[in-house]
Amino acid sequence: MSGVEVRGLRKSFRKHEVLKGIDLDIAPGEVVGLIGPNGAGKTTLMSCLLGYLHPNGGTITIDGRANDDLDIRRRTGFVPERMNFDRGVNGRAFLRYMARLAEISRDDVDARVDAMMTRLGIAHAAQKKLSTYSRGMLQRVGMCQALIHEPKFLFLDEPTSGLDPNGVLLVRDLINEQKERGAAVLLNSHQLAEVEKVCDRVLFLSGGVISHRETLRSDVSIPIAITLLAGTYDEASIAEIAGTAPRDNIVITVVTKEDEIADLVRRIVASGAGVIGVRRHTTDLENIFRGGK
Amino acid sequence: MTVGESLPDARHPLPGDRSESSSSGNGHRASGNAFLVVIAETWRRNVVNVAFIVYVVLIGLIAVGSGSFSGSGSAMQPLLVLLTLIIGCRIIGPEFSSGTLQLILAKPINRSTYLLSRVAGTLVSVWTALLFVAVCNLIGRAISDRPLRVETLLLTMLNIMADTLLVVALLALFGSLTRSYLNVAIYVVLLVGCNAGQGVFGMLRMARPAIAKTLSFIPKILVFIDDNLFAGAPIDHFDRDFLLLAASNALIALAAACFAFRRREVPYGAD
Numbered sequence: 058m059s060g061v062e063v064r065g066l067r068k069s070f071r072k073h074e075v076l077k078g079i080d081l082d083i084a085p086g087e088v089v090g091l092i093g094p095n096g097a098g099k100t101t102l103m104s105c106l107l108g109y110l111h112p113n114g115g116t117i118t119i120d121g122r123a124n125d126d127l128d129i130r131r132r133t134g135f136v137p138e139r140m141n142f143d144r145g146v147n148g149r150a151f152l153r154y155m156a157r158l159a160e161i162s163r164d165d166v167d168a169r170v171d172a173m174m175t176r177l178g179i180a181h182a183a184q185k186k187l188s189t190y191s192r193g194m195l196q197r198v199g200m201c202q203a204l205i206h207e208p209k210f211l212f213l214d215e216p217t218s219g220l221d222p223n224g225v226l227l228v229r230d231l232i233n234e235q236k237e238r239g240a241a242v243l244l245n246s247h248q249l250a251e252v253e254k255v256c257d258r259v260l261f262l263s264g265g266v267i268s269h270r271e272t273l274r275s276d277v278s279i280p281i282a283i284t285l286l287a288g289t290y291d292e293a294s295i296a297e298i299a300g301t302a303p304r305d306n307i308v309i310t311v312v313t314k315e316d317e318i319a320d321l322v323r324r325i326v327a328s329g330a331g332v333i334g335v336r337r338h339t340t341d342l343e344n345i346f347r348g349g350k
Numbered sequence: 351m352t353v354g355e356s357l358p359d360a361r362h363p364l365p366g367d368r369s370e371s372s373s374s375g376n377g378h379r380a381s382g383n384a385f386l387v388v389i390a391e392t393w394r395r396n397v398v399n400v401a402f403i404v405y406v407v408l409i410g411l412i413a414v415g416s417g418s419f420s421g422s423g424s425a426m427q428p429l430l431v432l433l434t435l436i437i438g439c440r441i442i443g444p445e446f447s448s449g450t451l452q453l454i455l456a457k458p459i460n461r462s463t464y465l466l467s468r469v470a471g472t473l474v475s476v477w478t479a480l481l482f483v484a485v486c487n488l489i490g491r492a493i494s495d496r497p498l499r500v501e502t503l504l505l506t507m508l509n510i511m512a513d514t515l516l517v518v519a520l521l522a523l524f525g526s527l528t529r530s531y532l533n534v535a536i537y538v539v540l541l542v543g544c545n546a547g548q549g550v551f552g553m554l555r556m557a558r559p560a561i562a563k564t565l566s567f568i569p570k571i572l573v574f575i576d577d578n579l580f581a582g583a584p585i586d587h588f589d590r591d592f593l594l595l596a597a598s599n600a601l602i603a604l605a606a607a608c609f610a611f612r613r614r615e616v617p618y619g620a621d
Binding site (some may be wrong): 100101104107109110111124127128130131133135136137138140141142143146154155157158159160202214275279 | 383384386388390395399445447449450452453454455456457458459460613615616617618
């Protein structure tokens, strides 16, 4: 299959089992968020996917091939949580080296490095040594080296860590661009608001297993919340029309097309109910996170 | 402006199967490019390093002044071996700890290729310094009107090249097994330990002959390590045994380093 496919992944360090059978799919053009408390195994999972760690069991395939296949790596981008790389070189030289290793031709490399540094807002520091870069700038360098070869598979570990609000918005835009380009993206982040904004699905990793899966965006279903005026509706009628009964004057249901929203509201109003508001329903990741902890 | 719109086309013809275990011709071609890129970058970073330049210039000045590059009691060889230790200790171990290695291993380069290209880049750097020092020595001899046979100079250079090859191979092996700068620590401990151990055992043999007899295998091991890993290059003559020993032991060390590095786990954020 195309995309990332993980089945029954297990990883132990001595007797401590960190991953206890992870199943995971990321389709092309999909952004999947990975959340969970510290020590849940998120970084271990990411390390296994990238081939840094050898799993004790299970399979990892990317586009139907092994994850350490060089052709897969050629189409893979990775942003680590901490940018601790060689600080003695300047930003441009570092990115040129990374670009050449990513097999960008000698003729193209300068243009691509300059374009990426401009895009990420660090062109002014191109000739400065990485040791003089702030944490946010290093994070931008990390994004540059990961995106410079337009990867099909992108693994991001806390990419907004240390970034200012402009940087956070920029990373969000970049992730959306990768999604539109058809890249499969795995985003490991503690920034739940960011995960909500960019991810199609969220996996909650806890105790070495994926304890919760949540679809935030889908091409085939649109979750909506309709707020009703208290005392104006009959619960049974609403349940019959919407498929679910209201709770606290709110009906949460799913439609398959946006056109169906107006039709559904019209039928609810026709039943005599007062409708105060209609909005797209988003999952409360914070509650899931708290519950999972 | 999107990344896709703003950048030149990143797509290249797919070079076919280039898996880690692949031995296809295309795979070698792609790895070959990465091999040269890493060698060039390693060399570039070394030769633009101020400390490297200062050190090499100092050795060069000594070579000009003494003119003893290829004479008995030459200081050139140990100074160049020291240079090899200084720049060779950066192979793998420190990169693992800094996080650079993890970024590089996410790129399409297999581990053995990367390790060998780092070794080659380090050797090219050291041999660049060697060439510079040899030229300085020739200049020094020309100034002081002391003749030197080119054959002698070339043999000395060959011996030093073999010696530094073995040192870098050992540092790569130790670096592939450890973190940070432990590779050079292991090298120095082995170097000093073998000699000191033999001395200590000699004293033990005099003080406690019975215990020394029981432990007689220890000095044999120390001598074996010393002879094989730290043989020391002859100064100015052709020594086929030394060259074969250095080359074969370097090859064994590099093969072991590749084997260990391919199986090594390199979690990021480990340090």
